Amino acid sequence: MRSLGKKVELLRIIAHPIRINILEELITGVKCVSDFEEFLDISQPNVSQHLALLRRYGVIDYYMDGRLRCYFLRDPIIPDIIKILKKDYMGELPAPACCPVTKKGKYPGERRR
Amino acid sequence: MRSLGKKVELLRIIAHPIRINILEELITGVKCVSDFEEFLDISQPNVSQHLALLRRYGVIDYYMDGRLRCYFLRDPIIPDIIKILKKDYMGELPAPACCPVTKKGKYPGERRR
DNA sequence: TGCAAACATTATTATATTTGAATATAAAAG
DNA sequence: CTTTTATATTCAAATATAATAATGTTTGCA
Secondary structure (H helix, E strand, C coil): CCCHHHHHHHHHHHCCHHHHHHHHHHHHCCEEHHHHHHHCCCCHHHHHHHHHHHHHCCCEEEEEECCEEEEEECCCHHHHHHHHHHCCCCCCCCCCCCCCECCCCECCCCECC | CCCHHHHHHHHHHHCCHHHHHHHHHHHHCCEEHHHHHHHCCCCHHHHHHHHHHHHHCCCEEEEEECCEEEEEECCCHHHHHHHHHHCCCCCCCCCCCCCCECCCCECCCCECC
8 A cells, every 4th residue: 555655745746726726627527638728827838747747646647539638537545635625624623632741741831922 | 714725735835744744743642842853853943944834824833831832733624634644545546437528529549558 | 140951043055846938749630 | 741739848947945054032940
């Protein structure tokens, strides 16, 4: 199974607005490069560069249809990540219970700032 | 609610091996800076830099305990992301069903390579 | 009051990422 | 075979990120 390190690396690869946009679209189905050009407001070479990066890390792959390259999702972690990015999180995590222990000390002291 | 763009930005911030390591530890409870120094094999200033970055983006916060800073998790998206990073994904997503349609064409053509 | 512990900040350097421009390739059409 | 369409690759410039080294700040305590 894939190491945590590899998954963090993958996270770095997909943590880019355009690439997330690409992956969101691919979740809805197969798309070719010129499809992406339509709704991503960037040049064709730049689309290809982002696709190449995602391919290099095994996130996506493609089929050929004549001279079209039909891209699709390959890495099963992607839908889970996109789902979390679309989930609504409100508020903050609860402050830790009173007096938890670190290696060096206990608190409460003062709230910061 | 937080925009998708902001969440992608957050993803970029946490997509670093050391910061993921820090967040993993914080899920188990409160930790002070010297606690981190023990198991992260990096200098104290570097620990502080990573913590400062996570703080700046609201991912973590801290309480004071004398001269210790007791860090804890603040952003509720973090546990969900860590959970996915630890989940075991095997194989690949199923190839798209026969003959899906892009704006420009249909396939099947040939499988790549 | 003065010192040491715990932590933060700044500046510098090294390296990686992103984009745009130019060019290349491969397949289909003519 | 030549042209066109669809897409990829390469290179260079601009920018961002990461680590290290040096220094600063705050708090508790002798």
